[in-house]
Structures are given as structure tokens and as C-alpha cells.
Amino acid sequence: MICMLKNKMMHAILITSGVVLMICIYYLWSHFTGDTKPTTAKVFARIESIYGGEITDFATVGHTYEIVLHKQNEQYNLTINAATGDVESLAYLEKTIDKKNIKTKKHMSKKIKKLYPNSEFKVHLTEQAGAVVYRATISQDNGEVEIILNARTGEVISENQAVKHTALISTKEALRIAAEQEAGKVEATEFIKTTSGGYYLITLSEGQTKIVLQIHGTSGELISKTIKE
Structure with a gap:
């Protein structure tokens, strides 16, 4: 009876030792091969260190992080593998513009309508040669007109007529x-x-x-x- 108990105890000890050994081996293998999932904080710190910017927004999508990185006056969208911390893709989003003391898009649209009544147009805010401007494209029967306006004063900086060519045959x-x-x-x-x-x-x-x-x-x-x- 005593021998049987000793055998069972020995068997249990061997099983426990085997499990502990496997855990230790896996831990050591993971440690030396780097197969450990980095924390979100470590991933973000690494990205900010590499690209020299600041993460202003992020979302977890499946097994990836979708990150918005702000660097100087530009924004980038990065897709990061959550398991490895590797960058899967990087795309330029837009250049942020200082909108202090500038005319609104609605205000500039009214001005363009007065300059070109009954014409369709598209207008957007951008930068040109370091100045904040509105660039508008006006559609007319004889082609398109592109005008650039000072975003702070509303003054027309330039106006260019683009001649409309007849469509080419295929x-x-x-x-x-x-x-x-x-x-x-x-x-x-x-x-x-x-x-x-x-x-x-x-x-x-x-x-x-x-x-x-x-x-x-x-x-x-x-x-x-x-x-x-």
C-alpha cells in the first residue's frame, strides 16, 4: 500500500515537474526570440520615437491599431500589427492649417458666386508658398477658371483660364x-x-x-x- 502511494506521488511530481519545465522553456524561448506581445503603451512609444511625432488618435481594428500621428503641421495614418508592433502601412492624411483669422468657406463661396454668377464651382482651403489660400475651380461653357484667394482678406490673388479642348477620339x-x-x-x-x-x-x-x-x-x-x- 505504501509503495503504491509512493509511486503515485512520484508520478504526480514528475508530471508537475514536466509542466513547470515546459513553461520555463516557453518563457525562455519567448524571451530570447522576442515572441512576446508588446503592450499598447510600448508600441505607441516606439512609433513616436521612430517618427518623431505625437499620436493624437487611435482605434483597435481586429489585430491591428489604426493610429493618427501628428508631426509638425502634418498628419499620418499608420496601421500597426498589435501582436508584433510592426508598421504594416503608412499614409499621408493632410497638412493641418492654422485657421486663425481666416474667412470661412461659406463667406468665400458667396464672394465667388458674385464674381461668377450662375456657375458651378469647387473651393477648398490649402497653402501656397507659405500663405493660407482658397483655391476655387469654376466651370464655364468655354472651359474652367481657377482662382486663388487670400484666405484672410478675401482678395483675389490670381485668375487663370483653362481652355476646354474637345474630347479626343479613342x-x-x-x-x-x-x-x-x-x-x-x-x-x-x-x-x-x-x-x-x-x-x-x-x-x-x-x-x-x-x-x-x-x-x-x-x-x-x-x-x-x-x-x-
């Missing part, structure tokens, strides 16, 4: 026009951009003969035809 359409002009296998297609819109150069081959067609990029008209024997 390569597929140019090839169709070429096929109507000449029969042959298409050897090459090239688009040459010009101030008037541009043109397509389409090279066809028929036996030993090569034909180069020049087709206007907006009207689709045949400009020239060159035959090479």
Missing part, C-alpha cells in the same frame, strides 16, 4: 477610321500630342507595302497618307 475609333481608308494589317499605332489636341499615326502593311495614316485626334479627319513601297 484609339479604337482611330483604327476604325483607318480601316475605312485603307485595307491592311495594323503594324503600329502612336498618338502624338499637340497644342491643338494631337493626332494618331497608324501604320498598315499590305504585302511589301506600308501605309502611314495621320488622323486628327479630335475630329477624326484624315490629315495625310504616306505610302512606302
Whole structure:
């Protein structure tokens, strides 16, 4: 009876010792391989140290941290692996602008409506050459107008007219026009951009003969035809 108790106790001791040994081995392995999950505070401290900024917002999404990092006048969005602390992605969000003493977007929109009545426009706040400005794009029948206004005074700094070009025909359409002009296998297609819109150069081959067609990029008209024997 005593022998049986001793055997059971010895068996229990061996099992307990084995479990303790396994725990110790796992702890040592984790310690030396770095396979320990870092705390949130350590992850954030490491990110701020590496990028030299300050974390202003974060959210836990699945197994990652979504972090907003503020550095000087810029903001970045980082995705961090919560288990390892590694940076999975980094994206530039926006440049923060000092909005002290500047006109509101609503105020500037009213000014633009007075300058360009019955016109659609888009306006946004930005920086240019160190100055805070509003940049507006106004759509008109003959093209677009881009104006830049001083965000603090409302003064128009610049105004540029962008000429509206007729839409270019597609390569597929140019090839169709070429096929109507000449029969042959298409050897090459090239688009040459010009101030008037541009043109397509389409090279066809028929036996030993090569034909180069020049087709206007907006009207689709045949400009020239060159035959090479």
C-alpha cells in the first residue's frame, strides 16, 4: 500500500515537474526570440520615437491599431500589427492649417458666386508658398477658371483660364477610321500630342507595302497618307 502511494506521488511530481519545465522553456524561448506581445503603451512609444511625432488618435481594428500621428503641421495614418508592433502601412492624411483669422468657406463661396454668377464651382482651403489660400475651380461653357484667394482678406490673388479642348477620339475609333481608308494589317499605332489636341499615326502593311495614316485626334479627319513601297 505504501509503495503504491509512493509511486503515485512520484508520478504526480514528475508530471508537475514536466509542466513547470515546459513553461520555463516557453518563457525562455519567448524571451530570447522576442515572441512576446508588446503592450499598447510600448508600441505607441516606439512609433513616436521612430517618427518623431505625437499620436493624437487611435482605434483597435481586429489585430491591428489604426493610429493618427501628428508631426509638425502634418498628419499620418499608420496601421500597426498589435501582436508584433510592426508598421504594416503608412499614409499621408493632410497638412493641418492654422485657421486663425481666416474667412470661412461659406463667406468665400458667396464672394465667388458674385464674381461668377450662375456657375458651378469647387473651393477648398490649402497653402501656397507659405500663405493660407482658397483655391476655387469654376466651370464655364468655354472651359474652367481657377482662382486663388487670400484666405484672410478675401482678395483675389490670381485668375487663370483653362481652355476646354474637345474630347479626343479613342484609339479604337482611330483604327476604325483607318480601316475605312485603307485595307491592311495594323503594324503600329502612336498618338502624338499637340497644342491643338494631337493626332494618331497608324501604320498598315499590305504585302511589301506600308501605309502611314495621320488622323486628327479630335475630329477624326484624315490629315495625310504616306505610302512606302
